[in-house]
Amino acid sequence: MHVSEAMHKEVRSVTPTMPVKDLxxxxxxxxxxxxxxxxxxxxxxxxTDRDLALRAFSDGHDISMLTAREVMSPGATFCHATDRIEEAVHMMEKHKIRRLPVMNAQNRMVGMLSIGDISHCGSKPLTDLLMKSVSEHHA
Incomplete structure (x- = not known):
């Protein structure tokens, strides 16, 4: 199965200048x-919601002044719609991420692949492996 068959096709995105409070x-x-x-x-x-908690709210910043660029994780990992599900899962495991943006051949975002998507379309062993990997504590 290819990523395009499992991903969410509608993805919300924001610009780097969007205020954190709006995010x-x-x-x-x-x-x-x-x-x-x-x-x-x-x-x-x-x-991610974790980025907001750790980079915006926990450090005592005035969130009315922060923008997306100031709290984002730059250079996000992604996969392609034509990749096999197994390839995407291995990427999610490697980077310990729960959501993976999906790009087309021109590197334009066309979807998002989540753990939930994998659990609905992937095999149980593949889902179990992914859950174990992304749930481990970071070293």
Missing amino acids: AKIMKTEDIGAIPVVENDRMIGMI
Whole structure:
């Protein structure tokens, strides 16, 4: 099975200048835990709910002044829609990530692959392996 058959096709993205307070509202309203940051039609980073907690809220910053660029994880990992699910899972395991942006042949974002997507379409052993890997504590 290819990633294109399992991924979410609608992906919410934001610009690097979006205020963090607006990002948090989007995450809450749309019930999402990660938002790609796109500039000039290219993904330049990713913001997760963990990024917000650790880079914006925990350090006592004035969140009314912070932007997506200041809290994002730059240079996000991604896969391609034509990749096999197993390849994407191995990438998620390697980088210990729960969501993987999906690009087309022109490196334009066309979807997002999540642990939930894998659990619905992948084999049980593959899902179990992924869950174990991304749930381990970071060294």
